[in-house]
Each structure stands twice: as structure tokens, then as C-alpha cells.
Amino acid sequence: MNEPALSAHGVRKSYPSGDRRxxxxxxxxxxxxxxxxxxxRGESGSGKSTLLHLLAGLDAPDAGTLHWGGSPDTGPARRADFLGMVFQSFYLIPELDAHANVLMARRIQGGIGPAARARAKDLLARVGLSERGHHLPTQLSGGERQRVAVARALMNSPRLLLADEPTGNLDEGSGDAVIDLLLGLCRETGTALVLVTHNAAYARKTGRQFLLREGQLHEVLDSQPPVTG
Amino acid sequence: MPWFIYLALKQLFPSGKRFPFFTVISVFGVALGVMVLIVTTSVMGGFHYGIEQMIVNSQGQVQVKSATQIVDYPAVVRQVEKVPGVVAASPYAYSSVMVQYQGRPVYPFLTGIDPGSIEKVANLRKYMVIGSIDDLDDDSVIVGSALAESLGVTVGDTIEIYSPLIIQKLEHDELFLPRSVHVVGIIEFGHQQLDTSNVYCTLRLAQDLYGLQSNVHGLYVRLQDGLNEDEGAKRINAVLPENIRAYSWEDSWSDFLWVLGLEKSMIFFMLFIIVIVAAFSVTSSLLISVIRKTREIGLLGALGASPRQVAACFCIQGLFIGVLGTAVGLGLGFGALAIRNDVVMGIARATERAEVLQRFYQFSQLPAHTSESDVVLTIVLTIVVSTLAGLLPAWRAARLKPVEALRNE
Incomplete structure (x- = not known):
């Protein structure tokens, strides 16, 4: 039996605020x-980003368990192999061109060769940027930068992709293109996708929808009326 | 290449048309410090080397001395010359005298040398400015240039030498007349102390004036090239009796050399402050870089980078700046040394003081002698300090938790 790419059970997190938590x-x-x-989905401050950071192993929960592919190892070395992340603000390294930014994920994983360079080039072509590989982030539009970030997230063939408001800084057209790209590539490569978004239309494009409210996830079924988040 | 080295290089030298101001300014700061250190230590080394050559050429590398006198010196010379590594030994007698010319007295040291063997151990001929050492006989002397100038004597003049024996003789109601000798040469070492206080005569004349009979005060010894002076002195001491000891020229001039060394060390460390200031500037720039790149550091963590690798990325930037600054500084330093004489003479000519400069320093050219140890010390210290400059930013970057850095959004 195949283990799920991601499983979280009873995950709790609290923060100190004055003399209480x-x-x-x-x-x-x-x-x-x-x-x-x-x-x-969820309202601002509902804890969506906190949950995503916990799922990415970047923060430790107060209680509960997290498994990637059935393993509790969520350390930096495994993260490079198992996980890809896409952020609202792209986070491209300004000193590197688009091709080098995509390759950076593989460099951190442990070195690059001709095959990795070819894969980075191929990924850029698949996100529609085959001619922009040598452009610096400042020479790209917001939508193009996010597509570079998507290519980077997929560089190491991750089994799990976490996307935190990937369309937050994009116009509607670019946002649609990025979401379609993410869903298409994940379907194609068998990668599990967790998409944090405010946009109900984008949420509906995913297989399952959840609403984060009062610290708990509630699944939204298709028969239910649209939930505003 | 590990990603943190690759990224460190890319951050120092970004792709595209962006001019790396931070890198250029940081490298230039370090290079300036290295250049000043190389030029200063080389010029100081040049003076030091000139003095070493002057001492060795006038007194040999090792001196054999006795607390009183060396009796039967030919036997001691034979004994010393049998020591492995010894090329030759030559006897000398040495004491202070009073010299008078036209009623003006001065009190130099009179050194009696053996004209037959002195050239095997010392190269006095090199420093003769007027006359020749070949003209030296028992009725003549060679006078230091500054002393000759202060007395107003030149080759052919006659001076009177009053021996310290005059006082001893007077105690026994005996009369010991001063010795009249001709000046047959003027010698100039380029060292104030030697040129103002040295007179050379034959060993026989000095033995007469000091009442030594056939004894001498010591021997000058020349060693084979490459043999360390201290080692040579140690070997000679092994064959000499306890009352006769060998001293390397460094031992004999230890106080003077200590002062020179202290002066050089003090100047080195004071000038090294330039490198330290440059390192502070590197720290400051890298700290700003860490703050500016907080979210990128968070991203690196999200991509699987460990805190240690993130720290290495910033520390290596300090190292690269140090290595590059040192390389550029060495180039600038040796370039400045190559044109040093043109610069100094240009300044001297512009201020119409070229002759004063030559007379004061006794050098027609500014000396420079770069020692390997000074260069290695400069390189190592500069690279270490520059790398240390990257430690604080590196530590700060490593402490950033990815989740907090990303939340910085």
C-alpha cells in the first residue's frame, strides 16, 4: 500500500501573546x-501560512505528527529531495538568471551535471520561458518570475509541492496561467499539491478543498454553496 | 562546486550589467592595506638588508672575541679555519683613540686589520670612496667619510693618533708620544655610526698603539654561503676554549637589530590597522547584505540548505574579498616598489632637495628588500582577518530561521 505523500495528524501550534498563548x-x-x-482557504490571519510552514518542516508543531511519504524525516536534506515550494513573492535570487535560479534547487540538493542543466532548460520550456533562460529576475514580468519559481520547485522532481498564495502578486491572466501550469505539471508528474489561496475559483480547480477556520480544517464538498474566504 | 561557494561568487560578481560596487570597494580597501604593508616592510627591509650587508662586509659574519686578548692568534685562526663551514678568519685589534688634526680632537675607534687576510673575510674595498686599501701600511690609516669631513682631512693629510697607553705610561712617568700617520683612503659604509667613528690601520700599528705585542682582540670570520651565522658561531665555540667565544653578527649587533625589528613590527601592526578597518567595512557590508537578503536566506532554507551552509556562503564572501584584495594589493605594492625611486627622486627634485636626500640617507636609491616571511605574514593575516570579518554576518545568517525569514514578507 502506497503511503500518502503528506499526512498530518493532530497538528497543533500556538504563539505567545503577552502573558497568554x-x-x-x-x-x-x-x-x-x-x-x-x-x-x-481561510481568512487573513487564520493560520494558512503557519500551517504551510509546518507542513514544509520549516517549523515544529507543539503537538501532532507529520509524515512525508510515510517518513517522519522532514529535515533540510530530505526537504531538498521531497519537497518543492512556491511563494507569493517568488523569491528568485536576483544575482542569478532564470536558468540558474531553476538549477539552484538541484545545486542545494547536491551538485549539478549536464542532465540537470538539460532538465532546467526543459522545465523553463514547459513553463513557456525557453527564450528567457538568461534573463535576470528584474528583466522578467511578475507572471514570468512566478513561472520560473514553479520550474524551480519542480526541478528536483518533488513528491510534494506546497504553494503559498502563488497568484497573490499577479494579475488575473497571469494568475490563471500559473494555477493551470501548477495543476497540469503536478498531474503530469504525479506530484501531490497543497495550494493555499484566497481565490475560490482557483480552489475549485483542485481535487479537494479545505477551509481553515478557528484553527481547524473543514473540507468543502462540491455540493456545498461557495464559501467565501 | 558546492552551492554556497557558487552563490557567494555570484553575490560578489552578479551576472549581467550590474557593477559590483560592494565587492570593488571592499576589495580595494583590503588591497590598499596590503599595498601599504608590502611597500613599507620592503623599504624597511631594504634598510635592514643594507645594514646587514654593511656589517657582514666590514666584520665578517662571525666575530671571535676574548674578554682580554687572544694570545697566539695564528693558532686560533688555524683552529677556527678547520671548523666545517668556515671559509677564513682574520685577526683584528680594536679600541678607542684620540685623533687630532690641526688642533681639533675627535675620539673614534681605531681598528687594526691584517691586510694580508682581511679580504678573505670582509669586503672593505667595496666601500672605499677615495684611495685604496692596497696603500695601507704601518704609517697610514683609512678614515670614515663623515669623520674625515668633520676633521677636514683628505687623502695625503697627516693626523696624530693618541693611544690610551699614554695615560698608563704617564702613571709610570714615561712619555708615550702620539703617532703621526698619513691618510691613504676614505671609506664610507653609508651608516652614520660607522662613518663617524671608524679609522682603519694595519694590525701591527694597532698592536703598537695598544701595547698588545703579538696579541689581538679578536678574529673576523667568513662562513660558507648558506650557513646560518648562529650555527657557524655554535660550531666555532665547540672547538674554542672557554675564555674565547664566537658571536654571530646578529649577536654582536643585537641591541641595534632589536630596535630595528621593534620599529618594523610597530610600523607593521600600525599599518595593519588599515586592513582591520577594511575588514570592518566588509563586516558592515555583509551584515547589510544579510538583512537585505533575509527572505532569500529563508528561501535557501526552504530549498533544503542547512544553517551551516548558509553561514559558509557569507563567510566565504569575506574569504574571497580577502584573497582578491591581497592579490590586488600585492600587485599594487610591487608595482609601487618598482617605481619607488622615480617617485622619491621626483619629490626631491620638485622640492630641490635631491642632494640633501642623498647626503642624509647615504643612498642614491631608496632601498627595498622584500622578505618572504613578511609577504607570507601579510597574506596570511589579511586573509584570516577578512575571513573573520565574514563570521559575524555568517553567524547572523545561520541564526535566521527560514520560517521567520519567509514571514518577513
Whole structure:
């Protein structure tokens, strides 16, 4: 039996605020199978980014367990192999051109060769930037930068892709293109996708939709009326 | 190439048309310090080397001395010359005298040398400015240039030498007349102390004046090239009796050399402050870079970089700046040394003081002698300090938690 790409059980997280603690996440249970996608919506400050950082292993939960592909190892070395991330602000390295930015994921994983260079080039072609590989981030539009970030996230063939408001800084046209690209590539490569978004239309494009409210995830079924987030 | 080295290089030298101001300014600061250090230590080394050559050429590399006198010196010379590594030994007698010319007295040291063997151990001929050492006999002397100038004597003049024995003789109601000798040469070492206080005569004349009979005060010794002076002195001491000891020229001039060394060390460390200031500027620039790149550091963590690798990325930038600054500084330093004489003479000519400069320093050219140890010390210290300059920013970068850095959005 295949383990889910991501499984979280009873994940809790609180932050100190003065002399008390604010409980942001109150027992999150989530499982995402390979090749499937889920979206998480919620109001601002509901804890979406906190949850995503916990799922990425960048922060430790107060309680609960997190497994990637059935393993509790979520350290930096495994992160480079298993996980890809896309952020609202792209986070491209300004000193590197688009091709080098995509390759950076593989460099951190442990060195590059001709095959990695070819894959980076191929990924850039698949996100429609085959002619922009030698352009610096400042020479690219917002939508193009996010597509470079998507290519970088997929560079190491991750089994899990976490996207944190990837369309937050894009216009509608570019946002649509990036979401379609993410979903298409994940379907094609069998990568599990967790998409955090405010946009209900984008959320509906994923296989399962969740709403984060009062520290807990509530699944939104298609028969339910649209939820505003 | 590990990613942190690659990224460090890319951050120092970004792709495209962006001019790396931070890198150029940081490298130039370090290079300036290295250049000043190389020029200063080389010029100081040049003076030091000139003095070493002057001492060795006038007194040999090792001196054999006795607390009183060396009796039967030919036997001691034979004994010393048998020591492995010794080329030759030559006897000398040495004491202070009173010299008078036209009623003006001065009190130099009179050194009696053996004209037959002195050239095997010393190269006095090199420093003769008027006359020849071949003209030296038992009725003549060679006078230091500054002393000759202060007395107003030149070759052919007659001066009177009053021996210290005059006082001893007077105690026994005996009369010991001063010795009249001709000046047959003027010698100039280019060292104030030697040129103002040295007179050379034959060993026989000095033995007469000091009442030594056939004894001498010591031997000058020349060693084979490449043999360390201290080692040579040690070997000679092994065959000499306890009351006769060998001293390397560095031992004999230890106080003077200590002062020279102290002067050089003090100047080195004071000028090294330039490198330290440049290193502070590197620290400051890298710290700003860490703050500016907080989100990128968070991203690197999200991509799987460890805190240690992130720290290495910034530390290596300090190292690269140090290596590059040192290389550029060495180039500038040796370039400046190559044109030093043109610069100095240009300044001297512009201020119409060219002759004063030559007379004061006794050098027609500014000396420079770059020692390997000075260059190695400069390189190592500069690179270490520059690398240390990257430690604080590196530590700060490593402490940034990816989740907090990303939240900086």
C-alpha cells in the first residue's frame, strides 16, 4: 500500500501573546495522496501560512505528527529531495538568471551535471520561458518570475509541492496561467499539491478543498454553496 | 562546486550589467592595506638588508672575541679555519683613540686589520670612496667619510693618533708620544655610526698603539654561503676554549637589530590597522547584505540548505574579498616598489632637495628588500582577518530561521 505523500495528524501550534498563548492550529488532520491536489482557504490571519510552514518542516508543531511519504524525516536534506515550494513573492535570487535560479534547487540538493542543466532548460520550456533562460529576475514580468519559481520547485522532481498564495502578486491572466501550469505539471508528474489561496475559483480547480477556520480544517464538498474566504 | 561557494561568487560578481560596487570597494580597501604593508616592510627591509650587508662586509659574519686578548692568534685562526663551514678568519685589534688634526680632537675607534687576510673575510674595498686599501701600511690609516669631513682631512693629510697607553705610561712617568700617520683612503659604509667613528690601520700599528705585542682582540670570520651565522658561531665555540667565544653578527649587533625589528613590527601592526578597518567595512557590508537578503536566506532554507551552509556562503564572501584584495594589493605594492625611486627622486627634485636626500640617507636609491616571511605574514593575516570579518554576518545568517525569514514578507 502506497503511503500518502503528506499526512498530518493532530497538528497543533500556538504563539505567545503577552502573558497568554494564542492557539493558531487546533488539531489539523490532512492526508494528500500522490498526484492529487488540495486547496486551503481561510481568512487573513487564520493560520494558512503557519500551517504551510509546518507542513514544509520549516517549523515544529507543539503537538501532532507529520509524515512525508510515510517518513517522519522532514529535515533540510530530505526537504531538498521531497519537497518543492512556491511563494507569493517568488523569491528568485536576483544575482542569478532564470536558468540558474531553476538549477539552484538541484545545486542545494547536491551538485549539478549536464542532465540537470538539460532538465532546467526543459522545465523553463514547459513553463513557456525557453527564450528567457538568461534573463535576470528584474528583466522578467511578475507572471514570468512566478513561472520560473514553479520550474524551480519542480526541478528536483518533488513528491510534494506546497504553494503559498502563488497568484497573490499577479494579475488575473497571469494568475490563471500559473494555477493551470501548477495543476497540469503536478498531474503530469504525479506530484501531490497543497495550494493555499484566497481565490475560490482557483480552489475549485483542485481535487479537494479545505477551509481553515478557528484553527481547524473543514473540507468543502462540491455540493456545498461557495464559501467565501 | 558546492552551492554556497557558487552563490557567494555570484553575490560578489552578479551576472549581467550590474557593477559590483560592494565587492570593488571592499576589495580595494583590503588591497590598499596590503599595498601599504608590502611597500613599507620592503623599504624597511631594504634598510635592514643594507645594514646587514654593511656589517657582514666590514666584520665578517662571525666575530671571535676574548674578554682580554687572544694570545697566539695564528693558532686560533688555524683552529677556527678547520671548523666545517668556515671559509677564513682574520685577526683584528680594536679600541678607542684620540685623533687630532690641526688642533681639533675627535675620539673614534681605531681598528687594526691584517691586510694580508682581511679580504678573505670582509669586503672593505667595496666601500672605499677615495684611495685604496692596497696603500695601507704601518704609517697610514683609512678614515670614515663623515669623520674625515668633520676633521677636514683628505687623502695625503697627516693626523696624530693618541693611544690610551699614554695615560698608563704617564702613571709610570714615561712619555708615550702620539703617532703621526698619513691618510691613504676614505671609506664610507653609508651608516652614520660607522662613518663617524671608524679609522682603519694595519694590525701591527694597532698592536703598537695598544701595547698588545703579538696579541689581538679578536678574529673576523667568513662562513660558507648558506650557513646560518648562529650555527657557524655554535660550531666555532665547540672547538674554542672557554675564555674565547664566537658571536654571530646578529649577536654582536643585537641591541641595534632589536630596535630595528621593534620599529618594523610597530610600523607593521600600525599599518595593519588599515586592513582591520577594511575588514570592518566588509563586516558592515555583509551584515547589510544579510538583512537585505533575509527572505532569500529563508528561501535557501526552504530549498533544503542547512544553517551551516548558509553561514559558509557569507563567510566565504569575506574569504574571497580577502584573497582578491591581497592579490590586488600585492600587485599594487610591487608595482609601487618598482617605481619607488622615480617617485622619491621626483619629490626631491620638485622640492630641490635631491642632494640633501642623498647626503642624509647615504643612498642614491631608496632601498627595498622584500622578505618572504613578511609577504607570507601579510597574506596570511589579511586573509584570516577578512575571513573573520565574514563570521559575524555568517553567524547572523545561520541564526535566521527560514520560517521567520519567509514571514518577513
Amino acid at each position: 494564542i492557539e493558531v492550529l487546533r488539531g489539523i488532520d490532512l492526508a494528500v495522496e500522490a498526484g492529487t491536489s488540495v486547496s486551503i
